[in-house]
Structure formats: structure tokens, C-alpha cells
Amino acid sequence: SQQGEExxxxxxxxxxxxxxxxxxxxxxxxxxxxxxxxxxxxLVHLILIRSNxxxxxxxxxxxxxxxxxxxxxxxxxxxxxxDTASYFCATQNSxxxxxxxxxxxxxxxxxx
Amino acid sequence: GAVxxxxxxxxxxxxxxxxxxxxxxxxxxxxxxxxxRQFPKKSLxxxxxxxxxxxxxxxxxxxxDKFLINHASLTLSTLTVTSAHPEDSSFYICSAWTGLNTExxxxxxxxxxxx
Numbered sequence: 001s002q003q004g005e006e007x008x009x010x011x012x013x014x015x016x017x018x019x020x021x022x023x024x025x026x027x028x029x030x031x032x033x034x035x036x037x038x039x040x041x042x043l044v045h046l047i048l049i050r051s052n053x054x055x056x057x058x059x060x061x062x063x064x065x066x067x068x069x070x071x072x073x074x075x076x077x078x079x080x081x082x083d084t085a086s087y088f089c090a091t092q093n094s095x096x097x098x099x100x101x102x103x104x105x106x107x108x109x110x111x112x
Numbered sequence: 113g114a115v116x117x118x119x120x121x122x123x124x125x126x127x128x129x130x131x132x133x134x135x136x137x138x139x140x141x142x143x144x145x146x147x148x149r150q151f152p153k154k155s156l157x158x159x160x161x162x163x164x165x166x167x168x169x170x171x172x173x174x175x176x177d178k179f180l181i182n183h184a185s186l187t188l189s190t191l192t193v194t195s196a197h198p199e200d201s202s203f204y205i206c207s208a209w210t211g212l213n214t215e216x217x218x219x220x221x222x223x224x225x226x227x
Contacts, residue, residue, distance in 0.1 A: 088156070101158050104154075
């Protein structure tokens with residue numbers, strides 16, 4: 001099952017520009033995580049934000065979380081060609097066995 | 113970060129045979145492991161959640177008799193695709209999780225092709 005949807009599905013920007021991806025989810029969560037996947041490869045964890053946090057930074061990454069709207073955004077500043085990848089949000093739900101489910105993903109292309 | 117080793121990375125098998133995929137946490141103990149399936153250019157679909165020493169919890173629509181999951185220890189979970197068919201061809205990824213509000217660590221995935 002898919003927990004979240006991401007928007008946009010695809011994004012193409014010039015190197016140096018900022019990239020913003022949005023994620024919406026459906027159920028109550030413990031945390032939300034962002035992952036990156038290069039084509040046909042495994043996933044790399046980028047950042048985790050807990051349900052009681054509103055904003056988090058890591059290097060060129062900024063993540064916000066709005067639990068009232070059940071949404072999150074990932075901002076990549078000063079993008080580089082090497083940032084080209086698919087980006088997924090994943091939520092760990094509260095209650096039950098805290099499964100981690102993924103959004104639909106945003107395919108980012110950074111043009112040199 | 114912690115390392116999760118998934119093996120094999122690629123496998124080709126004939127229709128009707130079974131394939132086992134291993135997922136090992138190398139330097140930590142994983143209380144829970146998740147198995148995902150990913151179709152080309154699509155997101156990861158959670159197939160099942162396994163806890164060490166107990167039966168796996170399968171997501172709706174996933175056949176538990178076809179996708180056998182064994183979580184024998186805190187460092188090893190296996191997914192066996194039984195009586196594989198071409199439609200089972202996909203990218204399978206495992207992840208290991210150490211507890212609440214921690215990141216899940218992912219294996220590099222297994223590309224299964226059934227011919």
C-alpha cells in the first residue's frame with residue numbers, strides 16, 4: 001500500500017537553482033523520512049523528522065513537516081548535477097507495528 | 113551509517129523455480145525488517161514486515177505462500193519467491209530497523225528476472 005503522494009512527479013531545473021518537493025500522507029505518523037534513489041540502485045537516507053518537529057536542516061537540505069496538513073516538503077538548495085535522482089518520502093506510522101511506507105516519488109533532473 | 117547487505121544483487125531463474133534473497137544487518141541488530149518490491153520507475157511497495165522469531169505481517173494483496181519470509185535472527189531475514197513466474201520479475205529491497213524514530217537502513221536491492 002502507498003501511504004503518501006509526492007508532488008511534482010518530475011522536476012527539471014538548472015544547476016544552482018533550488019528544488020522543492022512536496023509529500024502528503026494519510027495517517028498519523030511517528031516520523032517522516034526522505035530518501036534518495038539513483039536509477040536502479042538502493043536507497044540512501046537523507047533526513048528524518050519526528051512528528052513533534054516542524055523543520056530540520058542537513059547541509060543543503062531543509063525539510064518541513066506540517067502534521068495538521070499531513071504534509072512535508074524537501075528543499076534542496078543550490079542544486080548540483082549530482083543531485084539528479086528520485087526522491088521519496090517515507091512515513092513511519094504510529095500504533096501497530098510502525099511500518100514504513102513510501103510515497104510515489106519525485107524524479108529530479110538537474111541540468112548542468 | 114549502519115550497513116545492510118542484501119544478496120544476491122541480481123538473479124535470473126526459470127519459471128517454476130524458487131529463489132531466496134537474504135538480507136543481513138552487518139553491524140547492528142535489527143528488531144524489524146521490511147521487504148519492498150519496486151516496479152520500474154515506480155515507488156516502493158511494502159510487501160511485509162518481519163520481526164525476529166515471529167511470523168511476518170503481510171500487506172493486503174501479497175500472497176504469503178508465494179513470498180515466504182523468515183526472520184531467523186536479529187541480523188538475518190530471508191525472502192523466498194516460490195514457484196516464480198515472469199510477473200514476479202522485479203526489484204526487491206529489504207530494510208532493517210532498530211527501533212522507533214530511527215532511520216531504516218536499506219540493502220542495495222535484488223533484481224529478479226524470471227524467464
